[in-house]
Amino acid sequence: MERSFEIRPLGPGDIDLIGEIDRSEHMDLEYSVEGGRLESRRVDFDIPTWHRQGTGDFSVAGVIEEWRPVAAAGAVLLGAFDGDQLLGIAILERSLEPGLAWLAFLHVTRKHRRRGVATALWSAAESIAAEAGSEAMYVSAAPSGSAVGFYLSRGCELADPPNPELLAKEPEDIHLVCRIG
Numbered sequence: 001m002e003r004s005f006e007i008r009p010l011g012p013g014d015i016d017l018i019g020e021i022d023r024s025e026h027m028d029l030e031y032s033v034e035g036g037r038l039e040s041r042r043v044d045f046d047i048p049t050w051h052r053q054g055t056g057d058f059s060v061a062g063v064i065e066e067w068r069p070v071a072a073a074g075a076v077l078l079g080a081f082d083g084d085q086l087l088g089i090a091i092l093e094r095s096l097e098p099g100l101a102w103l104a105f106l107h108v109t110r111k112h113r114r115r116g117v118a119t120a121l122w123s124a125a126e127s128i129a130a131e132a133g134s135e136a137m138y139v140s141a142a143p144s145g146s147a148v149g150f151y152l153s154r155g156c157e158l159a160d161p162p163n164p165e166l167l168a169k170e171p172e173d174i175h176l177v178c179r180i181g
Contacts, residue, residue: 005087005117007124010077015068017079019060020086022110024049029145031174038158038174040145047144049110067091070104078124080108080117087112090121094132096163100177101129102138118150130180137180140166140173148174155179 010017030043051059070091071077080088088108096102103125108117129137139156140163141147155178162175 005080005082005112005115005120007120008079008081010079010089012068012071012077014077014079015071016064017086018064018067018089018105018107019050020109021089021107022049023047023107024110025113025144025146027144027146029149031143031145031148032172033158033174036158036160038148067105075104076125076128078121080112080121082112087115088117088121090125092125092128092137094129094134096138099133099135100138101125101132101134101136101180102166103129104140106139113146122154126178126180135180137178138163138166139176139178140170141176143172143174148176151176151178 025047027043027045027047029040031038031040033039050063053059055061055065070093076092076094078090078092079086086109089105090103091105093102093104103122106118106121126137138159139151141151156176157178159175159177167175
């Protein structure tokens with residue numbers, strides 16, 4: 001089946017496009033790390049899209065402001081597009097530490113999931129990380145079954161140890177590392 005989208009590089013000023021992503025999903029599986037092991041449990045709730053009003057956590061403005069400094073510091077922004085319609089965004093920091101890139105952000109808007117968009121963004125980020133000399137890519141994944149399942153299917157494993165700064169910033173996330181190549 002032919003892809004009906006393309007991956008394009010974005011500039012730091014394009015960070016506002018994050019506001020076009022519908023992050024909502026129904027969550028039926030949640031992951032946690034217990035005693036150094038990945039554990040899952042059944043859940044049943046809906047994650048809403050980012051709030052259009054305000055500037056707090058989970059607001060469009062809050063999410064954009066969270067990632068704006070990363071983009072301004074030289075991270076690579078990638079967009080998946082069908083024509084002019086944004087399907088997803090990835091943000092890659094090429095050097096979290098020597099030999100380790102950081103896939104800081106990867107979201108695909110709800111109605112375009114399960115079409116290969118996340119895989120294409122992942123692959124583009126992985127290629128850029130490899131070209132920058134990274135041997136692995138670090139991911140701090142939302143603990144949802146869909147996010148963690150996606151990264152596990154890419155070959156990610158639990159980060160041992162997790163990056164202390166990212167763990168402090170996102171303690172509920174699942175911290176993973178994937179060897180490149």
